[in-house]
Amino acid sequence: MFDVDVSTGKILGGTTNAHWYRLGLWNVLPGKCVWRSRDHEITHHPDGNIPVTGEVVPDIQGMLALVEESHRKICPDVPLVGWDVVLSSSKELPICLLEVNLSCNFFRGSFDRKVYLDFCEDLIERLQERRLAADQEGKKFL
Numbered sequence: 001m002f003d004v005d006v007s008t009g010k011i012l013g014g015t016t017n018a019h020w021y022r023l024g025l026w027n028v029l030p031g032k033c034v035w036r037s038r039d040h041e042i043t044h045h046p047d048g049n050i051p052v053t054g055e056v057v058p059d060i061q062g063m064l065a066l067v068e069e070s071h072r073k074i075c076p077d078v079p080l081v082g083w084d085v086v087l088s089s090s091k092e093l094p095i096c097l098l099e100v101n102l103s104c105n106f107f108r109g110s111f112d113r114k115v116y117l118d119f120c121e122d123l124i125e126r127l128q129e130r131r132l133a134a135d136q137e138g139k140k141f142l
Helices: 060-074 112-135
Strands: 002-003 012-014 081-085 097-103
Touching: 060 081, 060 097
Parallel strands: none
Antiparallel strands: 002 012, 081 097
């Protein structure tokens, strides 16, 4: 997985999460389990040793506009959504949504922590307000 500067589309250093999915006791034994991947040191795609770091994602702004619009239309009540996007060689459909991840995380990508934490705080405050209003009305809060 490679981090991307969303303002420029420049692909930054990569990391891996393959170790997160290892099952079995033998994978937690000393010397067997790597709890953290390297810190964005990967520069080439592992399939074919293809250089990735330093390349630029074309039309990153169009891609961001697509996922923001899709979020508003498809799942406006879901606070955080991860979108998998495909760049196509088709002129009619150059950017396509592959899937939505409703249980997303940042997979060690860069993000503005203050913006994220403020968003989380606002969300919790709104939920608390709704819960208190439901309590006053004798309704069950879902």
